[in-house]
Amino acid sequence: MREFTEKDLVRKNDARSHLVYHGGALPYFSFAPFDERGLINAFTTKKGGISTGYFEELDLGLSLEPMEILRENYLRAAKVLNVDPMKLVSSWQTHTTNVRRMTAEDAGKGPFRNRDYKDVDGMVTDVPGLTLVTYYADCVPLYFYDPVHRAIGLSHSGWKGTVGRMGEKTVRKMQECFCTDPKELLAGIGPSICRDCYEVSEDVAEAFRQNIPMEECGSILFPGKAPGKYQLDLWEANRRVMLSAGISAENIFVTDICTKCNAELLYSHRVMGMKRGIQAAFFGLPEEKKTEEKPKDSRKKQKSCGAVVFRDTDSGRAFLLVRQRKGHWSFPKGHVEGNETEAETAGREIREETALSVQFFPGFRSEYTYEKMPGVWKTVVFFLAKPCGGTLRFQKEELMDAGWFTEKEAGEQITFERDRKVFREAVQFLNGKALEP
Numbered sequence: 001m002r003e004f005t006e007k008d009l010v011r012k013n014d015a016r017s018h019l020v021y022h023g024g025a026l027p028y029f030s031f032a033p034f035d036e037r038g039l040i041n042a043f044t045t046k047k048g049g050i051s052t053g054y055f056e057e058l059d060l061g062l063s064l065e066p067m068e069i070l071r072e073n074y075l076r077a078a079k080v081l082n083v084d085p086m087k088l089v090s091s092w093q094t095h096t097t098n099v100r101r102m103t104a105e106d107a108g109k110g111p112f113r114n115r116d117y118k119d120v121d122g123m124v125t126d127v128p129g130l131t132l133v134t135y136y137a138d139c140v141p142l143y144f145y146d147p148v149h150r151a152i153g154l155s156h157s158g159w160k161g162t163v164g165r166m167g168e169k170t171v172r173k174m175q176e177c178f179c180t181d182p183k184e185l186l187a188g189i190g191p192s193i194c195r196d197c198y199e200v201s202e203d204v205a206e207a208f209r210q211n212i213p214m215e216e217c218g219s220i221l222f223p224g225k226a227p228g229k230y231q232l233d234l235w236e237a238n239r240r241v242m243l244s245a246g247i248s249a250e251n252i253f254v255t256d257i258c259t260k261c262n263a264e265l266l267y268s269h270r271v272m273g274m275k276r277g278i279q280a281a282f283f284g285l286p287e288e289k290k291t292e293e294k295p296k297d298s299r300k301k302q303k304s305c306g307a308v309v310f311r312d313t314d315s316g317r318a319f320l321l322v323r324q325r326k327g328h329w330s331f332p333k334g335h336v337e338g339n340e341t342e343a344e345t346a347g348r349e350i351r352e353e354t355a356l357s358v359q360f361f362p363g364f365r366s367e368y369t370y371e372k373m374p375g376v377w378k379t380v381v382f383f384l385a386k387p388c389g390g391t392l393r394f395q396k397e398e399l400m401d402a403g404w405f406t407e408k409e410a411g412e413q414i415t416f417e418r419d420r421k422v423f424r425e426a427v428q429f430l431n432g433k434a435l436e437p
C-alpha cells in the first residue's frame with residue numbers, strides 16, 4: 001500500500017495547525033504544544049496494524065476482533081509511540097460523562113488485562129508512564145494537561161458528551177484530584193468530524209438548544225444542506241465548553257483534521273457505518289527517569305525548587321518538614337529537570353517526596369545561593385504552598401522522615417540557618433497576609 005503523506009491530507013483551517021502528521025509505517029497525529037512539553041500524545045490512523053477486511057489495518061477497538069490481533073496492533077502502536085504497552089489504560093466508552101481517576105494499579109487494563117470498571121468515557125491521572133487510551137470514529141477526543149501539578153485528562157466527547165459538557169466534567173475531576181487551576185491547563189481538541197461533514201436531525205439540534213445558551217447555539221448549529229437537517233460544529237461546541245470551564249482561549253488547540261474528510265486515512269462512522277475499525281487517542285506523562293548524578297563540573301550551577309508547605313489546624317499553623325538521608329531537616333525540594341518551570345519542579349518534588357499535591361500561595365518566592373562544595377554553586381528557590389490532596393507518606397529512597405510541626409517546633413527543627421531564614425520570611429509573609437482585611 002502506498003504511503004499516505006502530508007500532501008494527501010485535507011486540513012480544514014487556514015490558521016497554522018497544531019496537529020503534526022507523522023508519516024511512516026504506522027502514521028499518527030500529535031499536538032505540537034504537547035510534543036514540546038515532552039508528553040506522550042497521539043491520535044492513530046487506520047494504517048500500520050495487522051487487521052484485515054473492513055477492519056483495514058490498525059483497529060484498536062476492544063470489542064470486535066480477536067484479542068491476539070488487537071494485542072499485536074497495540075504492541076506495534078506502543079513501539080512507535082515509545083510507551084510501555086503494559087501500562088496502557090483504556091476507557092470503557094458508552095457515551096456517558098463519567099470520569100475515572102487512573103492509578104498505577106490500573107496499568108494494562110484494556111488491551112492486556114480485564115477492565116474492572118465500565119461506563120467510563122473520561123480518565124485523569126498523575127502517574128508518569130501510565131498512558132490513557134480512548135476510542136474514536138468521528139467523536140471528539142479532548143486532551144487536558146496541567147503542567148503545574150503534572151496531571152493529564154483524556155475524554156471522549158460525541159454529541160451526547162458535548163451536550164453533557166464532558167470537557168467541563170473532566171476539568172472538575174482534575175480540580176478535585178490534583179488541585180488543577182483551569183487557567184493553567186493546556187487543552188487539545190483532536191481529530192473528529194467537522195461541521196461541514198456532520199449533519200444532524202432535529203432531535204440532536206433540540207438537545208443542544210436545551211443545554212447550550214441560545215447565544216452560543218448560533219456558533220454551533222447551522223442550517224443543514226437538506227430540509228429539517230442541521231450542520232453541527234462539535235469542535236466549536238467543545239471549545240466553548242472548555243472556555244466556560246475556565247481554560248484560556250490561547251491554551252486551547254483545535255484540530256483541523258476531520259475524520260470524514262480524511263476517510264482514506266481515518267475510520268469514520270459517517271463514511272463506513274459499522275463496517276470499520278476504531279482508532280485511538282493516547283495521552284501520557286513521560287516516565288520519570290532517575291538520571292544519575294552528572295560528573296561534578298566546577299562551572300556548573302545547580303538549581304533546586306521546593307516549598308514551605310503549611311496547613312491551618314485548630315491549634316494554629318502546622319509546617320511540613322522532611323529529613324534528608326544525610327540527616328538534616330528542611331523543606332521538600334529537588335532539582336529542576338528538563339524544561340520545567342520553578343513551580344512545576346516544586347510541585348513534582350513535593351509530590352514525589354511526600355505524596356501530597358499542593359496549591360501554591362501567590363506572592364511568595366524566596367531564594368538563596370550557597371557553595372555546595374568548592375566551585376559548585378547551588379541556588380534554591382522556595383514557594384509557599386498548602387496541601388490540597390493526598391496523604392503524607394515520605395519517599396523512603398530519599399528521605400528518613402517527614403512530618404508536621406508547629407511554628408515553634410519547626411523553627412527549632414530546621415537544621416541550616418539558610419533554611420531557617422526562608423522559614424522566618426514565610427511566616428512573616430503569612431502573618432502580614434493575616435492582617436490584611
Ligand SMILES: [Zn+2]
Pocket residue numbers: 193194195196197258259260261262
Ligand atoms: Zn469533514
